[in-house]
Amino acid sequence: MQTLIRHATLVTATSCAPGDLLCDDATGRILAVGEPEAVAAAASPDARIVDATGLHLLPGGVDPHVHAYLPLALTDAKTDYAQCTRAALLGGTTTICDFAGSGAEADIDAAYARWEETVADTGAFCDYAWHATVTRFDLETRRQLEARLAAGHLRSLKVYLAYKPALAISDPDLLALLDFAAANHLVTIAHCEHPDVIPYLQNHLFASGCTGPDAHEPSRPPYVEAEGVTRFLTLAAATGAPAYIAHISSAAALAAYARFHDAPSLAARFPLLAAETMPHYLLLDDSRTHLPDFQGAKFILSPPLRTPADQDALWQALRDGPLTCLSTDHCPFDFDGQKTLGRDDFRRIPNGIQGVQERLPLILHHGPRHGLTLSRIVDLAATTPARIFGLSTKGRLAPGCDADFALWDLRHTQTLTQATQSIPTDYTPYEGFTAAAPPVAVYLRGRNVVQSGALLPDLPPLGQLL
Ligand SMILES: [Zn+2]
Numbered sequence: 001m002q003t004l005i006r007h008a009t010l011v012t013a014t015s016c017a018p019g020d021l022l023c024d025d026a027t028g029r030i031l032a033v034g035e036p037e038a039v040a041a042a043a044s045p046d047a048r049i050v051d052a053t054g055l056h057l058l059p060g061g062v063d064p065h066v067h068a069y070l071p072l073a074l075t076d077a078k079t080d081y082a083q084c085t086r087a088a089l090l091g092g093t094t095t096i097c098d099f100a101g102s103g104a105e106a107d108i109d110a111a112y113a114r115w116e117e118t119v120a121d122t123g124a125f126c127d128y129a130w131h132a133t134v135t136r137f138d139l140e141t142r143r144q145l146e147a148r149l150a151a152g153h154l155r156s157l158k159v160y161l162a163y164k165p166a167l168a169i170s171d172p173d174l175l176a177l178l179d180f181a182a183a184n185h186l187v188t189i190a191h192c193e194h195p196d197v198i199p200y201l202q203n204h205l206f207a208s209g210c211t212g213p214d215a216h217e218p219s220r221p222p223y224v225e226a227e228g229v230t231r232f233l234t235l236a237a238a239t240g241a242p243a244y245i246a247h248i249s250s251a252a253a254l255a256a257y258a259r260f261h262d263a264p265s266l267a268a269r270f271p272l273l274a275a276e277t278m279p280h281y282l283l284l285d286d287s288r289t290h291l292p293d294f295q296g297a298k299f300i301l302s303p304p305l306r307t308p309a310d311q312d313a314l315w316q317a318l319r320d321g322p323l324t325c326l327s328t329d330h331c332p333f334d335f336d337g338q339k340t341l342g343r344d345d346f347r348r349i350p351n352g353i354q355g356v357q358e359r360l361p362l363i364l365h366h367g368p369r370h371g372l373t374l375s376r377i378v379d380l381a382a383t384t385p386a387r388i389f390g391l392s393t394k395g396r397l398a399p400g401c402d403a404d405f406a407l408w409d410l411r412h413t414q415t416l417t418q419a420t421q422s423i424p425t426d427y428t429p430y431e432g433f434t435a436a437a438p439p440v441a442v443y444l445r446g447r448n449v450v451q452s453g454a455l456l457p458d459l460p461p462l463g464q465l466l
Pocket residue numbers: 065067329
């Protein structure tokens with residue numbers, strides 16, 4: 001059966017204009033898009049017609065940084081695959097990229113087996129892909145990566161410069177890994193913070209009586225993040241590896257990235273050089289961690305929330321470059337029973353907040369108020385992440401692409417509260433925030449999966465591993 005969306009405003013990374021879209025739910029592909037007469041000419045007489053007058057039609061969001069499942073030493077992230085991927089669809093995102101591996105196992109095959117089991121338990125409601133987390137680079141790691149490459153199952157790697165001993169990769173291992181990544185055209189995503197300075201500062205702060213959430217940011221200051229960016233990009237430049245900086249939070253880290261990005265002789269060393277930030281760094285600042293009664297723990301994540309001046313720098317870099325992607329680092333926890341594990345010691349507060357459902361509604365409302373066009377938002381939140389991670393049929397409105405898209409009524413807003421989120425955590429860090437109204441309808445590979453802000457009743461988990 002075909003679906004013909006008529007009278008929409010089509011938003012792509014390069015244009016925003018009235019038009020129609022025709023897709024086929026048997027193949028899940030877009031058949032025609034653009035000028036109404038040409039699209040109508042391609043439609044079969046029995047095509048289902050949807051009138052989208054007054055609505056914007058955007059490609060389904062692609063969120064390249066999501067933790068749909070994350071077992072940690074003290075406690076696991078709250079959501080499972082079904083909960084996370086349902087939330088994604090309700091927020092207009094049709095593809096997420098998760099990270100196979102949490103550091104508990106350095107073995108990549110074991111991590112993938114664990115993630116496959118997890119998805120098999122609950123199913124996934126949107127499409128998903130995995131970056132391979134690499135914590136060391138020895139002969140066995142190389143063998144496993146080569147096998148995945150040969151099977152066509154590997155496009156990207158994740159490394160942590162921080163979090164010793166569970167996750168952090170050493171500089172010599174990272175250099176060897178980047179050499180391997182360069183030879184095999186793999187994008188390496190890096191969490192950039194200095195692994196030894198953080199525990200040093202944490203322990204100093206704690207010993208001096210700073211035990212609450214407001215000690216978190218001073219324990220991971222911007223210069224620690226900037227050093228990580230510089231070190232990672234130095235190693236990547238030397239090897240000629242494609243490089244992607246995860247979650248830039250500060251003006252200092254942004255400047256470190258821009259030094260490589262904006263210098264032609266350095267930038268030429270990279271087949272790809274990209275960086276992301278997240279809605280929480282744009283909309284929440286460190287003053288939240290000073291809230292009384294331990295409420296600041298609701299805003300603990302890493303790198304930490306920064307200052308309004310950092311937010312200004314990030315907005316500008318999102319609007320004009322050099323930032324390339326807007327993702328979420330979705331990794332939610334309850335306040336009671338999870339965040340409260342660190343009530344007497346900020347070092348034990350689980351790091352992370354949600355965002356996969358809120359990302360597009362927040363940026364569609366706040367982005368234009370900071371000079372972002374709708375096309376720029378589509379570029380940052382769908383088209384460019386899909387291109388970087390090799391998801392060639394995602395993130396665009398073009399014939400032959402997957403018919404993943406959402407219809408938005410941008411004349412209306414919503415107020416985010418704990419009750420408006422679909423995941424079962426006991427708070428949202430965005431309580432009271434204004435956002436674009438939830439998408440009127442969402443389509444995944446040509447199938448209507450969300451209507452009037454709710455998942456279709458009895459919707460099966462249709463998500464596919466990409
Ligand atoms: Zn993350």
